[in-house]
Amino acid sequence: MRRLSPLTLFVLSAFGWILALTAAWSVVSAWTSYPVGVLSHMALEQGAPMWVRQVRLSPGAMEVDTAISVPVAQAGGRRGEVSIEVRPAHYAYGLPIFLALVLAARGKGRLTRAVGGYVLLLPFQAFSLTMSALMQMVLAAQTDIRLLRVAQWQMEAIIYGYQWGSLVVPTLAPILLWLWMDRQFVSDVLVRGWRGALPVAPS
Template identity: 30%
Template sequence: MDAHVPQRARLARMKLSPLKRFLLAALAWLPACFALWWWVSGLTVKLPVWLAGQALTLLWPDLVASVSQGFDTGGMPTMDVLTRIAVSEVGPNGQVATGYLEPSVHPLLYGYSLPLFFGLCLATPQEEERRWGQMALGCLAIWLAQAFGIAADALKLLALGSGPEAAAAIQAAGLNVNLIALCYQFGYLILPTVVPAALWLALNRPFIEALTGRPFGEPGGGSAGRNAAS
């Protein structure tokens, strides 16, 4: 008998759960957000690069002269750090050339949490005013975390990947190599993944409670605990 039921009627009876609707919406929004983020990457890194540059030049003026945004040979944005560390090299003609170290950091490695957070916000059913407020707050938090990551990466390059002159300058500036490595790992491995997820969870407690059927943060058996308390 069911074979004679019109296809439209059968589809109307198929109701997706809120969790499935959210997952489908996220799968639709995330690729679009990542594509847009990649396309305008030169703009999205401007503030993090500026913040990282301010931190590096103000905290270690004897080590870092200036910071600017550039682009690599593939057209991807970079943070170029002009240091006060002089190095000498012998050229092919035997003459010695002296210059200053200028390492480059790729800020996009620390910025993928931005399209991830935007995709989650767009997939979450909520009022548009609240959605845009969350996205603005997410930009601020994620850009601060991104600035921390690229600043730590720049110091790591100087301390561990730029030769003995740079390592000596890092030591003279009073910086601890182990602390730099720890900050680099934290900014590279932890912040880009934890910040967007934690921020989305904190800002969407009612939606999460509706999905799980219990208060957010409750380990389990929320209804049983409430019944016992009543």
């Protein structure tokens, strides 16, 4: 029986670890993502003080009371200030992906890399969460730059930041971080495995 190549073993192991760790992470994500909310809280208060009145953070949720007032339907023309809620764990699912890659690569120092990766991923996850909160405010104001009191380019920057933060960063950041932290394994196993799988050109 032919033995599986190191590259194949890594792929199968990583897939199995992702399934197992994602299931475990879904149970504790409210707590592991709490620091993400703390960083986002700080970013919102420092970066958008003209919009943010108060941020309330609890495990699993972050509520933002804003200074953005919009007309309230069936309220006689009165206006109400917008409140939004975002979930820090919604953009923190890259953690089990990163941990799965670290465990599948084996080798020494896995605990150190796991802890270091968790800390290094927090700013990326906070960026995604912050952009999601800002995007909700923009949508609540119906993208009215006069109501938001911002320039057109600032609103477009929020929209592009939200797209990157929701579609690209949560998945790409953990993979790139692992490639950097486990670059010796990548060079010895993955690169050599890919080269070995390439068809040999006829002479």
